[in-house]
Amino acid sequence: MAKKMLFIDTSLCTGCRACSVACKAWNELPAEKTRRLTSYQSQDRTTPTTWTYVSFHEIYEDGKMKWLMYKHQCYHCGEPACMKACSSDAIYKEEEGYVLIDHDKCIGCGYCVANCPWNVPKVDNTIKKARKCTGCIDRIKNGLLPACVATCQTGALSFGDRDEMMEKAKARLAEVKEKHPKANLYGDQFMGGTTYLYLLLDDPEVYGVPAKPSAPVSLTLWKDIIHPLGGIAAGAAGAVVVLGVLANALRGNYSKRLRDNAGVSSQSDGEGR
Amino acid sequence: MDPKVDKKEVYRFSLMERIAHGTHGIAFVVLLFTGLAMILTSFQPAMKILGGINVTRDIHHIGGAVAVAIVVVGFVLEPKFRGWITYSLKFNKNDFEHIKGFPVELLGGHSPYPPQGRFNGGEKMNILLMFVSCVVIAITGFIIWFPAVFPQWLVQWSYPAHSGFALLLAAVFLMHFYLGVLHPDSNRALKGVITGWVSAKFAREHYQQWYDEVAEKEPERIREVK
DSSP states (O other): OEEEEEEEEGOOOOOHHHHHHHHHHHHHHHOOOOOOSSOOOOOOOOOBOOOEEEEEEEEHHHHHEEEEEEEEEEOOOOSOOHHHHHHSEEEEEOOOOOOOOOOOOOOOOOHHHOOOOOOOOEEETTTTEEEOTTTHHHHTTOOOOOHHHHHHHHOOOEEEHHHHHHHHHHHHHHHHTTTTOOOOEEESTTTOOOOOEEEEOOOOGGGTTTTSOOOOOHHIIIIIIIIIHHHHHHHHHHHHHHHHHHHHHHHHHHHHHHHHTTTOOOOOOOOOO | OOOOGEEEEEEEOOOOHHHHHHHHHHHHHHHHHHHHHHHHHHGGGGGGGGGGGHHHHOOOOOOOOOHHHOOOOOOOOOHHHHHHHHHHHHOOHHHHHHHHHHHHHTTTOOOHHHHOOOOOHHHEEEEEEEHHHHHHHHHHHHHHHGGSSSSSHHHHHHHHHHHHHHHHOOOOOHHHHIIIOTTTTTTGHHHHTSSSSHHHHHHHHHHHEEEEHHHHGGGEEEEEOO
């Protein structure tokens, strides 16, 4: 199957949160006790059983308030930091571009949680596995729309082939720019290009997401430099041990030691050796 | 050289020192192997012996906490064990001279070096590497254990620090095991960390300065063996 894309046109989002409910319904995720964070927002992070939620940003301009909406979920990166950080090769990519966690391999170490630029995956402590949005890969593989897209009433969410969606996003951006000069596309320029692409009406920071998300430097240092170097160091030490034992055997040091132990005085080289 | 030295032994390590060294060693091996299981996927099937990866991780976490506690207690109770570190920090020219000849010694030859103190240059290096790395590993390990409590950047940097120093220590440990157990000359030291006594001949060869000092000031620490 070709690469897919999910386009999130935040200019059309009304914050009804039907996407969040549809996600829970399809993926059989139990409801959670929430609390009011701002006037309408009740969640501000993904959890092991909440894979998508909407954040409400109240912007005041000329004495008037306007809403900016942002649907959060896994971005399904082209170059996922979580996949690189995974200790158990449990995170893999589907050909459609989706990043998935194999629960048979996941050990719940939480390395993906700490290394995701958006903090998306979360470890479920009851099953000791990391969980996050699957992009409804089971629906997509069977020709259905992702649950959130299927339920979206305003047309803020659309799904299709990557190229088609890219074109649609660019066309929509040109339209929106007339009224919102700061409008921009968010997702195609970092992390190897994400599968979820946003049309934002303002800068990413206004929505509380990083403008230039990237894999942490510490992750590159860890996986690309320290691990290979550490392997070489341990390997070299192992080689010296083997070499040392061989050299000692060849020099007859072991048999000399055995003679010493048996109480036969050894020939001294003047230094007692 | 005193011909009788062949038949003598010198008391090198106190009981507390031996216990602290031994528990640290056991903890190190347990933590290294249970830690490797969480980083090398090829290692994970082997962890079925312990009861699966979750048990392995619990052993790693609790074992780490216990190891830190033991070493700290050893530090508080036994000034001589503290002395391992403080003495090793006094690194001087003699120690460098000893390390210079090290590769030859390692391969079973002999390269002359100036008389060494209680710990020789190579041992000082081993102790210092161990100490610095263990402090880093213990702190970062705690951060990785409870990531929710710490800022994200600190958790992120703890990963390379924790596994980097652990891998360095794996190399150091291999050398230490080789010299202490496999090397036909230097493994005479093994008796010292088990019973406390080492052969006087060995002590003179490897720590002449220390041996002479003991012989002069605390002759009761030297005994004859039949």
